Amino acid sequence: MLNEKLLQELLQKLPVLRQEIKKVIVGQETVLDEVLVTMLAGGHCLLEGVPGLAKTLLVRTLAQALDLPFRRIQFTPDLMPTDIIGTEVLEEDHSTGKRFFKFNKGPLFANLILADEINRTPPKTQSALLEAMQEFEVTYAGQTYPLDKPFFILATQNPIEQSGTYPLPEAQLDRFLLYIRIGYPGEQEETAILAGTTGSRKTNVQPVLNASDIIQLQQLVRDVAIDPELIGYVSRLVRATRPMTTHVNEVKEWVRWGAGPRAGQALILTAKAFALLNGRFAVTMEDIKVMALPVLRHRVLMNFKAEAEGILPDDVTNMLLQKISRTATVLS
Known part of the structure; x- marks a missing residue:
């Protein structure tokens, strides 16, 4: 358990983190809280909303506010499981001339993963995430590779009714800690979005939490x-x-x-x-x-x-x- 001083310093970073994200994200207070809850609880979340509601922007902004390795995976109908978890390639030892297989890690090997438009890819590829989401490891060719912690997947999807989408299997849905729905902004919020995104002003988001901070906060949650x-x-x-x-x-x-x-x-x-x-x-x-x-x-x-x-x-x-x-x- 942390001492009182370190505990308070850690907890004081949470409102700062929220304010850094709100530099870019207008409104969506409930959505933001639910994303932060997902991170603190050590789980994964699925964000659903029609195109243009800043789902991807929210995740990218969170990544900027966290000092963590971040990778974005754009899910498409032709994406294969090896495009996510990695694959073996044949290499040669130039000193001995022997050939061997080496595992090249895929984009899944990062702390924060944006699985963008996850329901644009067939279930075969979606299921490649199951082991990583539950066991925090990846198995390929009989070898298991652990994932660095903290590890969490923030997936976005468009409503199933839209063309070109595949429903997520129930087993995978259950592995998402939260299913977050993003609705249209209010009139004042939408006006602020239009004003803030059509000019030349750039917003800089500063990192607030690192991997050690997040792991400590996740332990605090359980206490x-x-x-x-x-x-x-x-x-x-x-x-x-x-x-x-x-x-x-x-x-x-x-x-x-x-x-x-x-x-x-x-x-x-x-x-x-x-x-x-x-x-x-x-x-x-x-x-x-x-x-x-x-x-x-x-x-x-x-x-x-x-x-x-x-x-x-x-x-x-x-x-x-x-x-x-x-x-x-x-x-x-």
Whole structure:
């Protein structure tokens, strides 16, 4: 555990980091908080929004504010798994004349990865990220190569309904800690964006955190206190999303597949990270409610009836947050 002085110095860097990013990103306060929570919790996030909403710009700005090796991977329909993780090449030892295979690391070997338009590439290539996202390592030709920490992937995607996109497999979706939706800016924000991006003024973003800082903050997140009562609430909330076991009739009617235990882990970790981001060392009920939507929206799969009626996972989550008591069992 850090001493009090180092702890305060570290925590004081978080609002500075937010301000550096806001030099470039106008508005999107919730989105920014959710991206920072992802970093603090040591996970990965998926950002979805129509083209032109600064998804890529947000990630690139975050990379500038972090003193970390950064790589951008542009996902395209012809991208192959070896284009991401790397490949072996045949080389020759000039002193002995012997030939041997050497593994050339791909762009995945960096601390911060921007997987741009991840749903533009087929599932075969998308799945190349699975081991890296879960195990923080890459296996090629029977050899395992560890990834440097901190390691996190910030992926962007356009809405599935748009042409030329491939849906992400459920197993990969579940490995994203948060599913963040980016909406259109408000009128004043859009006016500020137009004014700030059509002139000659350049904005310099200064690095605030390094790898050691981030690793220490991620350890601090796990030390944030949470009442056992709130852990029980998270368990009931997640279990209530499962149509086979829930007592909530709307879930039985609309949900095809509910969230697994990883969702509960993600909700507790992100609630802890959100509390720390706001200078607190204990989780509140409000922290859990704030993080429930981005944690569950990609882990609750709706059935055809719900899709026909326009019912979204966020609607189910909001309904469950109202129905489930902090101490009692699920209401029917």
